[in-house]
Amino acid sequence: MSGALTWLLVLGATAGAPAxxxxxxxEAMTCFVRAYPKTVCGAAPDALTLCDGARIPWDDGRDKSDFETLLNAPDLQDTMTMRYRRGSDYPVPPLNFEPGRIRHLPFFEAMYGASKAAVKAQLVPVRWLLDDGGKTVLMTRVNGVAAALQRVSDDIARELSPELRELAAKCSGTFNWRTIRGAKRRSLHSFGVAIDIGVARSNYWDWTKPDAQGRYTYRNRFPLEIVEIFERHGFIWGGKWYHFDTMHFEYRPELLTAPCVDAP
Ligand SMILES: [Zn+2]
Structure with a gap:
């Protein structure tokens, strides 16, 4: 067979069976790329690639229809299935609706440190509402989290009333290498990306008693003006979870990035 005929046959076969x-x-993976430009350098269909070369698989292929399994062993994909609603107009969270409370810990360990010492090495001071009775707190500098929290403090100081500033200034914790109360999962406070404030007007699901069906009743007394400022700078609020934690904010810009965020 001549060379030219071979090529024709090859072309014909290719045209008949397109690759x-x-x-x-x-789509949800692109929100990580946009939200963490200094840490996430690439996205393939099956994994995120961090800028240091680490790969975080997207889908582990396991069934998460059981809520405890979802909470205790989510993959990265599972962390994006509930859309976080931005702003002060949000519905009472239905049963087990907790956008952001589902966390794939290996992702945070790869970014912020997998040991107490590794996380601590990246902590820097943030001047948290010093003129309103606050204090200097420690947050990670990775992903610009400390700088983002400083902007939250500056905006609260500039925009809110003395009463709200004083409430927000009362900080009951940022970095703390610990597991979540009553659970084995590591808290995001371990990575220097979370802050608890305003405990005097806070509600926490585990401080309340469930009803006869085991359901918790949603409660919130925390001012939404403060929540809106945190969200502006990449922090989600624990007050939008069925298992509510209204003093708690954590840096999760992937949930506040289009098209992943539920924006009114
Ligand atoms: Zn907290």
């Missing part, structure tokens, strides 16, 4: 389209990168 399948390359698998797409999941």
């Amino acid at each position: 399948p389209p390359a698998p797409a990168v999941p």
